[in-house]
Each structure stands twice: as C-alpha cells, then as structure tokens.
Amino acid sequence: MAGSSRGSLGAFVAKVFAWLPVTFVVWYFAAPVLLWPAAFIVELVTRWGLADIVQGIERARAELTFATTLKPGSASARAGEIAVAVDLLLYSFGLPLYAALVLAAKVPGWPSRLVVGYAVLMPFVAWGALADFLKNVAITMGPQIASQTGFVAWQREAIAFSYQLGALILPTVVPVVTWVLTHRAFLDRLRPRMGVA
Amino acid sequence: MLGFFITFIALQVVLFAAELTPWVQQFFVVPWTNALAAISASLVTLFDPNVVATGKVLRSTVNGFAVSIEAGCNGIEATIVLVAAIFAFPAPWRARFVGLVAGIVAVQGLNIVRVISLFYLGQWNMKVFEWAHLYVWQALIMLDVLVVWLVWIRMLPGRGREPGGPSGGAPAPASA
Numbered sequence: 124m125a126g127s128s129r130g131s132l133g134a135f136v137a138k139v140f141a142w143l144p145v146t147f148v149v150w151y152f153a154a155p156v157l158l159w160p161a162a163f164i165v166e167l168v169t170r171w172g173l174a175d176i177v178q179g180i181e182r183a184r185a186e187l188t189f190a191t192t193l194k195p196g197s198a199s200a201r202a203g204e205i206a207v208a209v210d211l212l213l214y215s216f217g218l219p220l221y222a223a224l225v226l227a228a229k230v231p232g233w234p235s236r237l238v239v240g241y242a243v244l245m246p247f248v249a250w251g252a253l254a255d256f257l258k259n260v261a262i263t264m265g266p267q268i269a270s271q272t273g274f275v276a277w278q279r280e281a282i283a284f285s286y287q288l289g290a291l292i293l294p295t296v297v298p299v300v301t302w303v304l305t306h307r308a309f310l311d312r313l314r315p316r317m318g319v320a
Numbered sequence: 321m322l323g324f325f326i327t328f329i330a331l332q333v334v335l336f337a338a339e340l341t342p343w344v345q346q347f348f349v350v351p352w353t354n355a356l357a358a359i360s361a362s363l364v365t366l367f368d369p370n371v372v373a374t375g376k377v378l379r380s381t382v383n384g385f386a387v388s389i390e391a392g393c394n395g396i397e398a399t400i401v402l403v404a405a406i407f408a409f410p411a412p413w414r415a416r417f418v419g420l421v422a423g424i425v426a427v428q429g430l431n432i433v434r435v436i437s438l439f440y441l442g443q444w445n446m447k448v449f450e451w452a453h454l455y456v457w458q459a460l461i462m463l464d465v466l467v468v469w470l471v472w473i474r475m476l477p478g479r480g481r482e483p484g485g486p487s488g489g490a491p492a493p494a495s496a
Contacts (some may be wrong), residue, residue: 126378136467176408216455222461284340291392292336295462296401300328303466306322313470 131142132313138227146219146226154185157241158211158217162187164249176260178204187210189256193271205268207259214251214294218244222297227304228309235307240298247297251289258286324408331404339396350376353394360435371439372390378439381437385443393428394454395431398461411476418471423465430464446472 130148150157162182169177169189181188189207221240231290261274274282303310338344353376361373370382376394379386391397402423406416434457442449 130322136463139463143456143459147459182408194408213454216459217462218460219455226465281339284337287340287391288333288336291397295398295458296332299462299466300325304325310470313474 128214129295135227135313136298139223142223142226146222147216149214150219150222151212154212154215157180158185158215158241158245158248159197161211161215161243161248161252164246165171165252167248168253185215187211187252187256191260193260195268205260205264207256209252209255211248211252213255214289215244215248217247217298220295221302224298224306230306230308230309239305240301243301244297247289247293250285251294252287253287254282257282327408328404328483331407332400335400335404335409336397339400349391349394349396352396353389356394356432356435357389360432360439361433364439366438378435380409380439380443383443384441387439387442388437392458393435393438395428398427398431398465401462402427402465402468405465406472409469409473411473415472415476419468423468424473427461427464428467430461434461 135246145312162180165262166180169180176191176193178190178192181190185208189209191207193205195203195205218241221244222237225237225240230236261272261279269279339349350386354373357373357376357378361371364371364378370380372379372381377386378389386418403420406419406423418458438449438453438457467471
C-alpha cells in the first residue's frame, strides 16, 4: 500500500492508535481460539519435560490450570494435589499490539506478516505461562512444595530469571522486534533522510 | 541487520540481568521507583491535594485507595529496551547520548501518565483498572519506545550510514 507506506511517522502512529482498540477487543474475545497453539505448546512441554510434577492441564477460556502431583504439606502427607492457574492473556497482549502495527503499516502481503508474527509470538506466550507455573511451584508456594519439585538452587534461579524475562520483557519486545524485522522496507520509507543503505 | 539484532538482544539480557541483582535493586531500582511515586504525587497534588506518596505507594487520603509501583510499572524495563535499541544501532556517540536522554524523558514521562491514570482508574472501576494495568498500558509504553526509536533513527545525520541497521545493508524487499 504505497499511500500508507509514504505517510509520515505521525500518520502511522495515529493509525496504530486507531487499530489498537479493535485488535484488543478481537484478541480478548477470540483468546480461547487464538491462544490454542500456545496452550498446546505448554501441554507438549509439560508432557515431555515435567511429567513428574504435572498430571494434566485444563483449559478454560484463556486460563490454564496445571493439575500437579505436589501435595500442600510434605510429599508423604496424604492430601489433595495442588493446582496452579495461569492466565495466558498476561503473556499474549503483544498480539494486539503486533496486529495494530501490521494493520497500520498495511504493506503488500500484510496478511502473511500477521500470520508470521502470530506464529513467532506463540512460543513466547507459552514461555511466559510455563515460567509462571514453575515460579509458583518452585519459589512462590514455599519450601515444602519447592522441595517436592526437585529443583536445585541454580534451577530455581533460572526459573526466576525466565519468569521475569517472560513477564516483563518478552510480551512487549517480541512483537515489536518481529514487526521491525518484517517491515524493514516500510521502516526505510519512514526514514527519508537515511534512505536504504 | 544481524549485528544489530544480536547486539540488541545481548544488551537487553545483560541489562535486565543486572537490573535483577540485589545491588542494582537496592541502589537504583528502589530509589528510582520511590522517586517516581513522589513525582507522581507532586504532579497530582497540583489538582488533587488528597494524595500522598509513601515509598513506592501512591495513596488517596480520602478513600484509602493506593497503587504500589512494582517491577514492570516503573518504566525501567522499557528504558532497558530503548537503551539496547539505541546502542545496538550504528550511530555517532553524540547522537546516541542525545537520543538516550530525550528517549528516557519520553518513556518515563509517559510512565508517570500511566501511574497517575491507573491511580484514578482504580478508584473509578477495578475492572477497567485491571485491563489498563495488565494489558493496555504495557502495550502503549512499548509503542512509545518504538516511536521514540523511530524518531531517533529518522533524525540521525547522513544517508545510508548504517550498514548493520534495519536495512541490513541490502536493498529492501520489493514486496514490503
């Protein structure tokens, strides 16, 4: 779309603001469908890598509930198992941001760029959800539960870092970086003084 | 392009890891977050005298509602992304310094708007507060970082001076 591509940065930002409410509403109401791939990745990872502590995962809208083998008290105590709920929306709000950026730029082939960005973002949404779950059982819920997970000190440190990265950096940075990478020519047109190197 | 991307990611990881260390938390993050609450309170009291800041908490003295500025809401992560993007992009040091100062002011300025808006949204409607807090403002702050970075690279002197920049030193794809 040449007209949009040659527009000013201000016009582009105005279009992003115009698209954001639309993409946020679509994302929120379509979340159970849109986030299915991320939930699937989480299930695969837990089945292959965390089968000793995760019995299964239930989905309700955008929320995943991890049914664990962990006991509220000590591992030997006879009690019900702990369930941990994780909201995928917390790690996927970059989707509407990415969609708004793509729709505001609307370069030729924009639908394929939407698909590419969606595919790129899904593993990172899964990352956030998994790190959230692991942070809960290995750190937040206390030493009695953490001891049942079998994680050693450096693994808990890695989980804490992964959680912070997955919650504070990745949800917003990945969509923006993906957009920059998939819109290089558009960015060149937004930078008239620099041109194409 | 690859060089820019790798440097950008590496800088982010290093700066973010540094942010999480106890020393940086104690001597930079906590004082900065407290200062953010104090600045927000001083701005709010220009039109609403019933607000006080205690540490990182902004509180209404009328109804007791309070917001605590936590990690992710103090603008430090957004600033880290901006710093990484500016330092990873090939540019003169002077331009980087100017971009950093102006960019940090822009990001932190909008972040103060976020804190103040959330403070009032929370008193009005908690559902709206949650939405704005967890989703909308997060996206807007990162959009602010992107716009600041785009404005900055647009203002850099010279033409075609960034072989490792987003143009990647090669003509842009015709399809884009």
